[in-house]
Amino acid sequence: MTDTYSGDIERLPRERIDEMLTNVAKGDEQAFAELYRATSARVFGVIVRMIRDRGEAEDLLQEVFATAWRRADTFDPARGSAMTWLVALGRNRTIDRMRQHREELLGEGDAPDIADEAPTPAAAAESSEERRRLESCLDRLEPQQKSAIREAFFTGATYNELAQRLAVPLGTMKSWIRRSLMQLKTCLEQ
Amino acid sequence: MNTPARDDDDLRCAEYALGVLDAHERAALEADVSRDPALRHTLDDWQRRLAPLADDVRAIAPPPRVWTRIRRDLGFIAPQPKRERWRDSLNVWRWLTIGASVAALVLLGVTFTLLRQAPQTPTTAAVSGEYMVASIARKDGVVHWTATVDVRRARMVVVPASHVTIPANRATELWLIPPNAKPIALGVFPPDRPATMTLPPEIVAQLSAQAVLAVSDEPPGGSPTGAPTGPVLATGQMRST
Numbered sequence A: 001m002t003d004t005y006s007g008d009i010e011r012l013p014r015e016r017i018d019e020m021l022t023n024v025a026k027g028d029e030q031a032f033a034e035l036y037r038a039t040s041a042r043v044f045g046v047i048v049r050m051i052r053d054r055g056e057a058e059d060l061l062q063e064v065f066a067t068a069w070r071r072a073d074t075f076d077p078a079r080g081s082a083m084t085w086l087v088a089l090g091r092n093r094t095i096d097r098m099r100q101h102r103e104e105l106l107g108e109g110d111a112p113d114i115a116d117e118a119p120t121p122a123a124a125a126e127s128s129e130e131r132r133r134l135e136s137c138l139d140r141l142e143p144q145q146k147s148a149i150r151e152a153f154f155t156g157a158t159y160n161e162l163a164q165r166l167a168v169p170l171g172t173m174k175s176w177i178r179r180s181l182m183q184l185k186t187c188l189e190q
Numbered sequence B: 001m002n003t004p005a006r007d008d009d010d011l012r013c014a015e016y017a018l019g020v021l022d023a024h025e026r027a028a029l030e031a032d033v034s035r036d037p038a039l040r041h042t043l044d045d046w047q048r049r050l051a052p053l054a055d056d057v058r059a060i061a062p063p064p065r066v067w068t069r070i071r072r073d074l075g076f077i078a079p080q081p082k083r084e085r086w087r088d089s090l091n092v093w094r095w096l097t098i099g100a101s102v103a104a105l106v107l108l109g110v111t112f113t114l115l116r117q118a119p120q121t122p123t124t125a126a127v128s129g130e131y132m133v134a135s136i137a138r139k140d141g142v143v144h145w146t147a148t149v150d151v152r153r154a155r156m157v158v159v160p161a162s163h164v165t166i167p168a169n170r171a172t173e174l175w176l177i178p179p180n181a182k183p184i185a186l187g188v189f190p191p192d193r194p195a196t197m198t199l200p201p202e203i204v205a206q207l208s209a210q211a212v213l214a215v216s217d218e219p220p221g222g223s224p225t226g227a228p229t230g231p232v233l234a235t236g237q238m239r240s241t
Helices: A014-024 A029-051 A054-074 A082-104 A121-126 A129-138 A143-155 A159-165 A170-188 B004-018 B023-034 B037-056 B064-073 B090-117
Strands: B131-137 B143-150 B155-160 B171-177 B184-189 B195-198 B212-218 B232-237
Touching: A014 A029, A014 A054, A014 A082, A029 A054, A029 A082, A029 A143, A029 B064, A054 A082, A054 B064, A082 B023, A082 B037, A129 A143, A129 A170, A129 B037, A143 A159, A143 A170, A143 B004, A143 B037, A159 A170, A170 B004, A170 B037, B004 B023, B004 B037, B023 B037, B023 B212, B023 B232, B131 B212, B143 B212, B143 B232, B184 B195
Parallel strands: none
Antiparallel strands: B131 B143, B131 B232, B143 B155, B155 B195, B171 B184, B171 B212, B212 B232
16 A cells, blocks of 8 residues: 555645646646646546556656646636546546557457446545535446446446446447436436 | 537537547547537536546555656756767757758748749639648647648648657558548658648648648558548647638
8 A cells, every 4th residue: 555645635625726727827837746746646546547557657647747737728617627627638648548559459358357446435435525426326327337337437448348348239338328428417417 | 409419419528528439439529629619618517527436546646757757848857968869869850840841831932932923823712811721739739740731732731840759560641620520531641751742622622720630640551441540649720821
């Protein structure tokens, strides 16, 4: 457990992190260093969870923060938190890299095992209001569909890969995911 | 009022944010988002809805070398001195590139002047701007190539703006993505030196300020399918000069 944060040390209020990224957009190197300290472990955790290879995860984290520096001016706190912005950036870069690999390693099928990602009690206790709302909406889905959504989010798998891993036809997987996404939206907007 | 097209866009954004789309579908949505602020908002909403799931992932402190590399990459600290062969030096490439860009512009200038001087130059009414340009940049904003189109002569010049390296067994292919349309292959080009290509009239007809140029990573010789198969390396919106 030497390389893990318990989470709460670094968990600053949302407004504080938003402010850091807003200052980064003005070229504030100090704010950039603070932002990195406050958020890099969480972004790195998400990347490692998806790509596994630590060296590659480090390259991706470097790319994400270099992009954050250059593109901070596109961050709008009215449209989502800085943490959301960084997590989306990290996930999207990682997914792009995984798709690139897939082209290179065509045919090498080593599907990672499906880990049960149910939140740990500690994580659940400290989770945000938004997280709790999302969880209660996820709980309204069929158990298989909920697990497909979680698997997709945490691993960045394509429809095809999800269908193989969960051993259902591709068409079934697509309709599960699509229906679940629309149900989630409706539930979250209530 | 939700229209079927809007529902479809909403779903594509949801699928993108969740991460289930393949490289081609991701590239198509990214191109659409880059020219449609409303779609950008739809995508932001989906990223926001799903992001709290990331709270469940265990945080892992990255090793300190990553921070050092970020600061070096952004020029906050001087790179470690090491002897470089001149061909490897980015500065040399920059100067060569600037030289090449100037050369390309001079050539365009010559063309332009010749056209202007020619008596009774035939006027093509349909085209508003005579030249269009696009800065083809990576997602992090680093410009990889600049493309200049001489619309009247249907010629395009693509000039590298930074030192671009791709694996030896891969090729870069250029695509034109008109609004709400599939990418049209413009051809494979060398990533590291200026290239010119002649555009067929049906492609010139698709050029507009709403069109996007994209470069994808493809097998040697280009995409075997006629659609991008590899990831998109960089994109740029066309602009009239």
